Structure formats: structure tokens, C-alpha cells
Amino acid sequence: MKAKPTIKLIAKLSNTSIGTVDRVIHNRGDVSQINRENIEQIMKELDYVPNTFARSLALNKIFKIAVLLPKSKKGEYWNYYLMGIKKSISDFKSLGIIINLYFYHLDKTITFNKSSNQVFKDENDAVLLFTILTYETSIFLKKCKEKKMHFALIGSHEKDNDAIINIGQDPYQGGRLAAELINYGNKKGENYLVLNILKLGNLNLRVINRIEGFKSFFAERSKAINIEVFTITQEDDNLVDKLKNKINSNPKLNGIFIANSKTYMVKDALLDKNDIQIVGYDTLKKNKELLNRGIIDFLIHQQPTEQAYQGIEFLYRFLVMNETPLTNFIDIPLDIVSKEKLMYYKE
Amino acid sequence: MKAKPTIKLIAKLSNTSIGTVDRVIHNRGDVSQINRENIEQIMKELDYVPNTFARSLALNKIFKIAVLLPKSKKGEYWNYYLMGIKKSISDFKSLGIIINLYFYHLDKTITFNKSSNQVFKDENDAVLLFTILTYETSIFLKKCKEKKMHFALIGSHEKDNDAIINIGQDPYQGGRLAAELINYGNKKGENYLVLNILKLGNLNLRVINRIEGFKSFFAERSKAINIEVFTITQEDDNLVDKLKNKINSNPKLNGIFIANSKTYMVKDALLDKNDIQIVGYDTLKKNKELLNRGIIDFLIHQQPTEQAYQGIEFLYRFLVMNETPLTNFIDIPLDIVSKEKLMYYKE
């Protein structure tokens, strides 16, 4: 079995030196046309691929990746992203990657600004961030572009072409999937309720898109379907009571779609609704429990842990391996979680 | 920002040389107790992790991984595994991994024996294989153990403790999931048909397990459920007619579970069965089309491409990085595919 071709071999075969071959590989000029073409030819014939290990060792750079994400506690939505990041920290440690974490509070934009400034001060080579604070993020990205800071975006479906990679899940299609599942549970259904439980002062575009998707699925059916969107803030003290009223006021109700991760907040209003199909979002611990107890039927999983890990992986490949992704957008598949699938979603 | 600790640094701090530090790292003995403890202490304090690049470069080994799998054409089940392997070939090329493919024909066990012998002759460092020919595989694995050939198993749920990694999906749980989906589609259903379309002379244990799982789900319900298992060989010329008769003879039929990838073979018997829930296995191109046309409701996806890729990745980590997996069994999550999810399963 022949050994893998190296620069040295190519130098020998082309009657040049490794310096010249190296210049050809990196397009660094200062090579005669005849030598260049000859070397390129030989490389192609031997199917030469640079040895990644030697390459990285010679470069011997330690890359610093900043991760900018909302502060969270265990069991909360953002914490699942953090879990993916934590795994990547140990996985990439021996590969010359240092990951710096920068937290901020979603309801205090000042903390976002402070953290994001620190990202620059610490001289990171790239930053991974979550496009949740739309306005602040756009300003931050502008700054990244000015300062030539590489960045990757996670959890959004609106992509930025300058990002190394955009990783997100299609919210519109998620809404369609929820509709499909609810419809499959009772093909004769005609009355649906969509819950938009929003955080005070925080307009979430993705949730809007999900609701649009949900509607679009039923709009394609032949019969007339009645879909009511009920919007309420999660800070509302009478959340459960108001929802109970809403549900009881519609005795013909066939299905409920909770368009974000807040299913667990309305649990008490959903008990004893066996005849209604219920689909929620995100496999938080509390949501999974509702699934396990049969109170809801499905959860749509956004794979946050995997998204975060993948984000780091792409930045690593870009920084260390010089690999640019074929496409700068990764559409994370919608994942359907039912009771019988719960075993795969242990914390 | 302090640089990453190296062997050299540790040698300096412990007043020894890199040789001694190296011996401590690799437990190669020949180190005085006092030095060993001191060096271990310093490594712990500095949180030392060996530089993977330098390590692999110094070892400078090219590992050969054999992949033993059934010959297949595009669109066939086994071809999806091959796709994952092909991706890994290019991904791991620059990391010192050569992947050799060995094909065999499922219905000619002689070809398996021939190919598997070749695996040894070519002096591979490890082999990845699919536990489909139960008897031949067990003989081959015995030989692997004798000759100290590392191996990884894919696509099975029966694990071998000596394997570097076992990757598979739980067929029993898959059957339960199929039952759950069918049940959700019509909670009042009581009559179900399970199709076991087997290859002549090829007893597939996994399919049996799926059927057991399917039954177990309904056995837990309070009411009496009627489940008929219809077994037929795929070579049967009257396959479709026999199935049509079977379906028509049971006017109360509520759901059908096709327990393997052969859903597309019985397509003609399934047309115009809108009131029956139908769940099949595996996202072959022809099966996906049935999903798209609304003829069936769900497919359970085994993620063959991902399984194959992961198998190579584990072997790589084991061979090159000396990493032993925390657990030698990876339970691939069951993936539910519906019409609205089809976009994620492009070929």
C-alpha cells in the first residue's frame, strides 16, 4: 500500500524544493509558470491533500471563539444551547480552540451591549451568537463586519450572508408540521386555537412565522377551517384562567397549537382535554412531563444542543482547517417528539 | 492570555525532561515515584491536554478501515449507508484514514466469506460491518477477536461487548412508536394489520422485534385490540393481490403497519385507503413518494447515512485519538417522517 503523498515527495517528483511546492499550494506567487503547472499537475495526479495535523501544528495558533448567549438556569430553553457549547469546549480543547462565554440578560439590553463589547476587547477570532434581540444583534453584526470579526448565527431563520454559517430551523414549516399532526389526529376537525404566549415587550418573529405556517396548512384544505390566535403575555397573572375561559367558550374546539416553549405554563388549562389534539414546541423538562402524562400529544424539537455544537464545529473548521461551508445556511430538521420517543430526550 | 501548556513547559516546571514527562503521560514506567507524582500534580494544575495535532503527526500512522456491506443500487436501502461511508471517506482523508470498501451479495453467502477474508488480507486496522447475515457475521466476529482486529457494528440492536461501538436503532421501540402514531390517528381503532414482507430464506429478527413492540403498545390499552400479522415473501408473484384480499376481507380495518422498508411494494394495495392509518419503515425514494401523495401517513427513519458516518467517526477517534467511547452502544433515535417533513430527506 503506497504511502500518502507529502510536500517532500511532490518536490522530489517535480525537481524543485518544498519551498516552491509550498508556494504553489498557497498561491503565494514567486514561482515560474512551468514549475507551477508541473507541480499542480503532479498534485492532481497524486490526489494530494495536505496533512491536517502537520498543517495545524505548524500554524500553531490558538483560536478564541466567543459565544454570546442569554443567561439561563437549568431546564430553561437557553440552557439547552449552553449544554451543546459546554460539550464543544471539552471536545475542541485539544484542537487549539478556546471558547469564551459571554452572557447577557434578555430583558436588559444594556447587558447585551456590555457583553458584546467585551467580545471585541478579548480579541476573539470569531463569535457565535443567537439572534434573539433583533435590534441589538443587527448593530453588533455591523460592528463585526467593520472589525472583520467572523461570526456564526444560531437559532434564527433569517440568514446573514456574511456569516460563516447560519444555523436555524424553519419556523413556518414548523407551524405547518404542527398543523399536519393536529389534523392527522382528527381529520374531521374544524376549530383550532393557537396560543402566542409572548414575553412582555419582546416581539418574537419566529413565533409569528410558525403561526403563519400553521394557518397555511389548513388554508390548503378544501373545507373552511376556523383558527383563532390567542395572544397573551406570560407575565399575565390570570394567564391560566383566561385560557380556560377561552377553551371553554369554544366547545367545538379540536386542537391547540402552542407556538413556543411555554406549554408548561398553561398546563392547568389543558388537563382533562383528552379529545383535543395538542401540539407544543421545545422539549423542556416540564414540557416533556406533559407529554409523558398524555396531556399533550407532540412537541416539536429544535435540537438546540446540536445547533450550538454544530455552530462551534463550523467555526472550528473555518478557523483551523480553512474550510468554508458549501452553503452558509443549515436548515435543522424539525424533530417530532411523542411519548414513545421521550427516552431519547433525557436531560 | 496565557498560552496552552506543553510537555516542554511541564518538564521545565518539574525540573525534568520531556522524555520523563512523556513517560508519565503514557504510563510507560521507568519513572521515579517522586517525579511521577510531581508531574501528575503539575499536569492537573495546568489542566494539560496533549496537542492532538502534534500527537497524530508524531505517530504518523495511516489507519486503514474496512467497511463490509451489501452491494446495492441507488435508491435501495443499503445504498443509504453507503452514502454516509462515502462522505466519511473524503472527510477523514486528510486525517490519515483510508477506507476500503468490501461488498457482498446478501443472497450469496459465499461472497460474504470472500470479502471478509479479504478484509484480513489487506491488513486493515479495523472493520465496520452490518449485522445482517447473522450466522456469517458471528463467525466473522469470532475471527476478528482471534486476530485482534477492531470492529464496529452498525444497524443492529444486539450489541457485542467487544465492539468498539455498536450503533443501532431499537426495533421494539420502533414498533411501539408506529403503534402510537396509528393510535393517535384514530383513538377509536380496534383492528390492525401488520405486514411482514420477508425476503425468501432470510429471517429478520429486527422485524420480529418491531412487531412485538407494536403489539406491546396496544396490549397496554384498556380495550381489546385485534392485531393480525400477515407474513408473505417479497418474491411472491401475487403479493399485491393477496394483500388486497386481506385488506378487503376486513372492512373494519383501522390501521396498517408495514414493519420493514418494503412499503413501496404494496403500494397498489394501499391506494384509496384514506380512512386507514398507515405507517411504514425507511425513507427510500419510493416510500417517500407514497408519503408525498398521502397514501401513507408516516415513515420511521433509521438514519442509515448518519449511522454509517458515525461508525467511521468512532473508529477514527479510537484509532487516531485513542478515545474509547464512554458507552459502547449508541441508540439512534427513531425519526418520524411525515409529508411536511419530506423536504429534509432529499436524496
Next chain:
DNA sequence: GCTGTTTCTGTTAACGTACACGGAAACTAT
């Protein structure tokens, strides 16, 4: 005191690539 053995330690040459440096050769301008 002299060998021979055991125990321990430091040195050194790879591994393949990146890049700086010095300098040879060819060409230009006067």
C-alpha cells in the same frame, strides 16, 4: 575495588507543513 545489573533520566531525530530569509539567476538601465 571491580564488574554487572537495575532503575531512572535526558537527548535527539523524526513526523509534514508554514514561513522567513538569503541568495542565485536573469534581466534592465546606464
Next chain:
DNA sequence: ATAGTTTCCGTGTACGTTAACAGAAACAGC
């Protein structure tokens, strides 16, 4: 013809780790 410039090329060192090797130090047996 000579000095200056441009074009091109090879050498050498570094990156962190591995593993072979040489050899110092301590100790045993006589």
C-alpha cells in the same frame, strides 16, 4: 560592463509529541 532590480528558488527553523537510544546513578555480588 557594471550596478541595480526583479524573478525565482532552496534552506533552515519552528510547531508539540513520540519513541528509540545512550548513558548516568545506584546498587548488588564477588
